[in-house]
Each structure stands twice: as structure tokens, then as C-alpha cells.
Amino acid sequence: MNNDNIWLFVFWGAVLFILAQRIFARKKPRIFLPDFQRAVKFVDGAFGSVLEPGSHEPAGKNEQITVVDMRPQPIVVERITYQDAMQAPSVISIAAELVISDPFEAVTKLKNLVNDSIAIIRDQLRSMVSKRITDPAPEIREKLAGEITLALNNDLRRFGVQVQRIEVTELWSRTIKPPMAIGAN
Amino acid sequence: MPVIGILFWCCLLVLVGIRRFVGWPTTVTLLQYQSGILYRKGYPVRDVGPGRVRMWAGIEKVITVDTRSIPVSFENRAVALTDGQTAVFGFSGNADVNDAHKALYSAQNFNQVPAYVLLVCSRAVLNQHSSANLKISQNLIEGKIAEQAKERLKNQGFNLLSFRLTQLSIAGPPPESDNRAPRTASA
DSSP, X not given: OXXXXXXXXXXXXXXXXXXXXXXXXXXXXXXEEOTTEEEEEEETTEEEEEEOSEEEOOOOTTEEEXXXXXXXXXXXXXXXXXXXXXXXXXXXXXXXXXXXXXXXXXXXXXXXXXXXXXXXXXXXXXXXXXXXXXXXXXXXXXXXXXXXHHHHHHHHGGGTEEEEEEEEEEEEEOOOOOOOOSXXX | OHHHHHHHHHHHHHHHHHHXXXXXXXXXXXXXXXXXXXXXXXXEEEEEOSEEEEEETTXXXXXXXXXXXEEEEEEXXXXXXXXXXXXXXXXXXXXXXXXXXXXXXXXXXXXXXXXXXXXXXXXXXXXXXXXXXXXXXXXXXXXXXXXXXXXXXXXXXXXXXXXXXXXXXXEESOOOOOOSOXXXXXX
């Protein structure tokens, strides 16, 4: 093999290599997931896997990737009016953080994470507090917040969502005094 | 002479390998009002300030945080008082990012955090006062809300710059209860 042949081999090899890279190089950038994100990968429309933080290959032609943010979403549910177990008119407002506990369930079961969750929370909250006697004392609120958290999470778990750090920011109930006994001795 | 050919191909393969598994060197420039966090393979490595940041584009990424102040303004919010009256309140405030790392992790959209905290603190404090109390100690209540909000915002990487109750009036008794099914926001 003489000198000319070697250089010819190197030259044409490089040309072929660059051409191949230009043709087959990926058009999409890599998917970079920070530690507060996950991604749900679907292959041919079916669930494939949940991608953990890191740098991932872009989705192929038969794959779809949906990125999910795992950071909390603060929400307020304000001025829900209801009648408590004693039929007393009452008002409650809560503030909470919505977090995704299962990315796959959250992506596949809720169309809009916040709006759909708030509708469920309002409904569940109203039905839960209506069964209790409302006590607006400040020291009761933490206990009530704990009970609300449990009740809401039981309902939201199947959607891959959970609420945390619930605060009862407003609680009021009209106290109904029992009627005085008339003519009693 | 075949050695040159082999070396050439080896160098080419090494370069392709580096580009494939490590990425290629690049820079990101953060503006004066931006902070950022450098992530490598998905995990935070260090906080970066304004200026040029060098990184490997395949495996590293800088997530920027805008540290400019976030104005908040709410009007005509109602809250029940301890004596059964309803107060209508409004407020305005301003907060900026103090710790980019904490702020980035505080919420999906960290710009919403000051509004959320101020709203929660205002409602919680006002709900524990009576209408008579509101009339005589508005400044005290304003200070109490600001103090609570400042502490909470600090824990989440923000700095409360200002807070003011712009509206506070007594509107009457609270609305009658409504146990009907709630209307949902479906389109």
C-alpha cells in the first residue's frame, strides 16, 4: 500500500463518514430532565416507562414523551359555604400544595392537573366538612387540616396527585343557640 | 504510513464518542438580573450568577431564575370575621428572589409564590379578628400580615420588599350556606 492510496482511503473515508452523519444525525435535541421533572414515555401509544432525571435520547418515531413537573403547585380554595352537621351556615377556605405522586397516573387520568384537581377538592371538602360540627377555634384548625388532608388524598390518590401542607385560612360558623325552655320549673 | 490512517480514525472516533456521551462545549450568558443553577445529568452542581457560564451541552444545562421583583395586587377579596361580619379587603405588595435555588424548587411557577403567601397570610390573619378590632387596629393587622408573610417568603427564597392593605371595609354578614353541587370549570 503506497502513500497515495492511504491518503485516498482517509479522504474518502472521512467524506463518507461526514455524509453518513449528516444523513443519520438526530434532528431533535436530547431530553434533559432536572431532578424536579420526570417524563412518561409511550411506545406505540402504550405506556413504556417513566424517565428519571438525566439526559435522555430524544423520542423515536414510534415514541411520545410527556414531561411532568414534580414541584408543588400552590392552590387556594376560597369561601366554600356549607351547612355543618348542626345545620349552621358556615364558611371555609383552604390553601394547599398540589404535588404529583405518580407521573403516569397524573398524565393519563387528568386533562388539566390544577383545574380538574380543584374541582375534586372542592367537592370532597364540602362533603367532608358538612358532616362535622364546625368549630372555628384556632387550635382546632391544625387537626381539621390533617383530617382534610387524609380525606382529600384518599380521593386524589387514584389520579396520581396528592395535596400537602393544607392550611385552613378561614373558618366561620354561625352559632345556633338552643331554644330556651318555656314554662319549665 | 498506515499509522497515520489509523491515528486519524482513532481521533475521529474519540471525538464522536465525546460528542455522543459528554456533549460539546458551549456557553450560556446570564444577564444582570438572572441567577441560575447548573445541572449535570439531572442533578444540581452549583449556583451560577450573571455572566458567561461554560458547560457541556449534552449532559449539562443551566436553568435560569429571574430575580427581578414580582408585584402582587389583589382587590375585593372577602373574608369572614370572628363576629360573623364579612370584610372586603385588597392589598398590594412586592417581593424579589433572594435565593434562586430555594425559589426554583418552591413551586412549578415560582412567580406565583409571593401572591399565594400574601393571600394566605392576609386571609388567615383577618379571619381571626372582629369587625370592631379591624377598625381600630388596621396598622397593627397590616404589620402582622407582613411579618408572617416575610418569614414564610424567606423560607422559600424570597424577600418581601413591601406590603400594604389597600382596601379594608366591612360588608355585612356572610352569605347564606349553599349545599348545591359546585360548578366546575369545564369548557
